Amino acid sequence: MTRMMNKWRLTASFFLLFSSLLTAEEPTASPSVQFSPFEASYNVLRSGKKHGDAKRYLKITDQGYELGYSSDISWLIFEDKRSEQSFFSLKNGRIQPSRYVMQRTGSGPNRYYELNLNWESKELRVEKSKTLKAIQWNEQWLDPLSYHSQLALDLKAGKTEFVYQVLNRHGDERKYSYKVAGEEWLSLPYGKVKTIRIERTGTNADKQVLAWVAPELDYLLVRLWQAEDKVEQFDIQLATFKPSN
Numbered sequence: 386m387t388r389m390m391n392k393w394r395l396t397a398s399f400f401l402l403f404s405s406l407l408t409a410e411e412p413t414a415s416p417s418v419q420f421s422p423f424e425a426s427y428n429v430l431r432s433g434k435k436h437g438d439a440k441r442y443l444k445i446t447d448q449g450y451e452l453g454y455s456s457d458i459s460w461l462i463f464e465d466k467r468s469e470q471s472f473f474s475l476k477n478g479r480i481q482p483s484r485y486v487m488q489r490t491g492s493g494p495n496r497y498y499e500l501n502l503n504w505e506s507k508e509l510r511v512e513k514s515k516t517l518k519a520i521q522w523n524e525q526w527l528d529p530l531s532y533h534s535q536l537a538l539d540l541k542a543g544k545t546e547f548v549y550q551v552l553n554r555h556g557d558e559r560k561y562s563y564k565v566a567g568e569e570w571l572s573l574p575y576g577k578v579k580t581i582r583i584e585r586t587g588t589n590a591d592k593q594v595l596a597w598v599a600p601e602l603d604y605l606l607v608r609l610w611q612a613e614d615k616v617e618q619f620d621i622q623l624a625t626f627k628p629s630n
Contacts, residue, residue, distance in 0.1 A: 425440065426441075463492045479535070486499050579601065
């Protein structure tokens with residue numbers, strides 16, 4: 386039971402799964418590329434049964450964009466509620482994150498994480514205290530949410546393999562890699578949609594991560610599936626989507 390609950394705790398934030406990529410190539414997307422605001426909701430499934438809901442949104446701000454995520458998951462005696470926000474801008478066709486916040490409540494201790502990136506002074510500050518992190522600055526850094534938007538830019542530019550350097554919640558650098566595995570029609574709670582299937586690479590052979598994005602929805606993540614030791618951990622599927630102002 387403890388092991389199974391730990392798997393849910395580690396994976397309840399499904400967008401963090403787009404979170405494992407060597408040094409990224411310079412994107413070829415045009416600096417004029419813009420993102421369209423939206424609101425989307427998802428069903429969180431396991432073995433075909435619904436165990437929660439998740440939401441995602443994108444807003445335009447005075448400084449650039451705010452990408453947000455929240456989830457509410459219950460399974461047996463385990464409960465997990467969390468929210469994440471990434472604030473970023475576009476610089477020469479590349480995502481440049483400035484702030485990331487994550488909060489989690491539920492079974493076990495509550496958590497709060499924060500990253501602040503100052504691109505002028507090249508300083509990274511972490512946690513609520515905004516403690517200066519002793520780490521060599523990297524112009525390729527993305528945060529656990531903003532790199533999903535970089536992936537969308539790279540897909541639009543025609544790329545099929547992706548490598549990113551992502552800061553985790555503590556401000557430590559991780560390398561994540563993915564590849565396009567083909568096109569596929571999916572029947573989701575949202576409806577039938579044509580997608581691009583993406584596989585995570587360079588992970589343990591016992592762990593599988595598959596993601597599907599829909600070009601017609603501006604490369605929105607519409608499904609995410611993960612298994613470990615041949616046991617499904619979750620299957621997250623798009624339920625609703627609407628553009629917003």
